[in-house]
Amino acid sequence: MSILRSAATPDRDLRRHRLDLLSNAALYLCTPARTEQGDLRDFLHAAYDGGVDIIQLRDKSIDTCDEIAALEVLATVAREHGKLFAVNDRADIAALVGADVFHVGQDDLTVPQVRELLGPDVVVGLSTHSLPQARAAMEDGALDYFCTGPLWETPTKPGRAATGLSLVTETAAMLAAAPVAAQREKVWFTIGGVNARTLPEVQDAAASGPASGAASGPASGAAFDGQVPVRAVVVRALTEAADPRAAAAELKAVLGR
Template sequence: MTSSPTPTPFPPRSPRSHRLAALDAARLYLCTDARTEQGDLEAFLHAAYEGGVDIIQLRDKRLEAREEIAALGLLARIAAEHGRMFAVNDRADIALLVGADVFHVGQGDLTTAQARTVLGPEVVIGRSTHSLAQAREAAEDPGLDYFCVGPVWATPTKPGRPAVGLDLVADAAEIGNKPWFAIGGIDVERVGQVRAAGAERVVVVRAITQAARPRDAAAMLRNALVG
C-alpha cells in the first residue's frame, strides 16, 4: 500500500485583527516570481523582508499547483520568521490550503463574496483597479480590505495594460477610507512622484526583483516611502 505524501507544514497565521493592523502599517508590497532561473528564492525572500518589505506576493503563472504550493510553503515560513505577511494571487483554493495572510484578485477574478465563501473572514483581501470608478467600487466594498491603483506607468509585467498616470493616484487619495497601494513602473526614482500625488503605499516588482542587491533596493524604497 502506497503511503500518502506528508502535507507541507505551514506555520500558524495571525488573527484578522493583527493582519489588519499590519496592513494599515504596511508601506512596501512586493510581487515576485519563484526565482526559478536564479535559483535563490529563499535568500531573496529573506533579503526582501530584511530590507523592509511588508508583504510579499508570489505570482508565477508558469508553476504547476504543486510547485506553487511548495514555493508558498517556503514563503510562509520565511514570512513568519520575519513577522511579516505573505499573499497569494488569484487562486483561492491555494490561498486556503497554505493559510495565506492576504489574497489578491484582479477585475476578472473571483468576486469578493465568492472569495469570502472560500476563505472565510480572517484573510485580508485586495483587488486591482485601473480606473476611478473601479477604485471607488473597491473602496465601497465592505468585504475588501485594500485595493491597488495602476499601472501608474506602463510596465512589462502588465503587457497591454495602459498606464493610468498620476492623476488617478491623486483621485484615489481623495477616497481615503481604506488602505490602498499605487502600482506599476514604480522604483526609487519615482516614489517621490507617487508620494506627492498622495500615495502612502506602493507595490513593486522589478525595482527589487531585478536589483543586484535586493536587500539594499528594498531599504532604499522603504526609506523613500517613510522618510
C-alpha cells in the same frame, strides 16, 4: 487548513493581527518563484530584512505543485519575520497554504465569493484601474485594501494601458473626502513602474489630491490633516536588484515608513 475549516472557524485575533500588519504596511513586493536563479528563500529573507511588509508570489510560468512548494517557502520565511504573505488568484492554493492575504483582479473571484471560500480571517485585496473601480473598492466594507495602476506601462502586465499619475491624485482626493472614517482610512497601494526614482512623483501626485478637494473636507465633517499615506507595490525594483535588501531599504526610506 481546508477551505471548509477556514470558512467555518473564524479567528478574530488572527484577523485583527493581520489587519494591524496591513495597516502598518508600506512596501508590498510581487515576485516570481525565481526558478532560474534558484535563490527564492535567500531572496525572500533579503526583501523582508530590507523592509518589505508583504510579499506575494505571482508566477504564471510554473505548475501548481511548484507554486505550492514555493508558497510553502514563502509562508515559512514570512512567519520567521513576522510579516504577511499573499497568494494571487488561486483560492484553492490560498486555502492549502494558509495565506494571510489573497489578491484578486477585476475579472477574478468576487469579494463575496472569496469570503465564502476562505472565510473572514484572510486579508482580501483588489486591483483597480480607474476611478470608478477605486471608488467601488473604497466603498466595499468586505474588502481590506486595493491597488491603483499600473501608473506606467510595465512588462509585468503586457497590454494593459498605463493609468498615469492623475489617477493617484483623483484617488487620494476621493479617499480624503470620503463620508466615513473606514473609507478614508482604507489601505491603498500604488502599482506599476514604481521604484525609488519614480516614487517621489507618486507622492507628489497623492499629496496634490486632498488639496484639490480640501475646501469641502470629508463629508462627515471630520478633520483632515492633509497627510496622504503613500504605499507602493513593486516588482522589478527588487526582483532585478543586485542587492534586494539594500533596494528595499532605499524604497522604505523614500516611503518614510
